[in-house]
Amino acid sequence: MQVAFLVAPEGAEQVELTDPWEAVQEAGGTPKLLSTGGGRVQAFNHLDRGDTFAVDEEVGKASVEEYDALVLPGGVANPDLLRADEQAVAFVRDFCASGKPVAVICHGPWTLIEADAVRGRTVTSWPSLATDLRNAGATWVDRPVVVDEAGPGPLISSRKPDDLSAFREALVRALSGSNGR
Template sequence: MTQVLIIATNGFEQSELAEPKQQLEDAGHTVTIASIDEGEITGWKDNNWGDSVTVDKTFGNVTVDDYDALLLPGGQINPDILRMNADAIDMIRSFNMRGKPIAAICHAPWLLAEADIVRDRTVTSWPSLRTDLRNAGANVVDQEVAIDGNLITSRNPDDIPAFTDALIEMMVADKKIAA
């Protein structure tokens, strides 16, 4: 069974966590939500606070080797907080060093830049991040999904179906190679 880790905190874009999580679970994957603190985190939806989700694990209780892929939802607030969290950045770097799929949507590629893993890679994001990504050495494109090695990036909530499909396809391909 494939294990997917989502890392997020308060202010995650509601649709960018809930919809991929549901699609992944519907496809038979197990999803774990990790955050800075125990309890619940609250999403952001339509310019206001959205629904809360239960945190399954805190960052300190996550072992990267227990997961096959990492999903990073966006929203302005969520990645801005997480990029200042050393544990979150270390996890992203660890997934990357192991070549495991990392899927980041909307504002979440900020985290990839903070982890210094976008240099010479092709990525996409929400338009306001594109200069930051270029400054971090990325080749930035404006398309529904950009795949470069183990990185999958998308621009916005409209891209969620293609974004999640790309992650599922990459995990299936990785499992076949590993088998």
């Protein structure tokens, strides 16, 4: 089972990348780092630079068919950069339409909004995105994790790093129900 983690060249919240990544590995899956460019991405610990991570594949060269699930980490700059990239938005839109699990945390739903993938869905996020999500047609709730089954595939959303335990559990549960490779 291959799981795509899509991040911008900089700005992803490091723990929102590394913690679910480890959960995928522990569940027997293979996480792959996708970005809008090659090389390495710069993660952040809130506003401070964190570690860098090697990109496995550029999103413009990636195919939804290669992956069994998609994870969109947060961080404020990360989804803001992703939603401005046409190839990233197209990949997210196609992935959401595929029926495969999509998991998003914190500010990550900004990319889903740009991909028009939250209309009619119930989601959570960092609280400052509530109005954006409602304006995009979602029902926003303030819970540690939400698993919405109303769309083509499960949409797992979480608010913040403090909710990573619940996010990991929901992600692994969704992966166990996917058609792994």
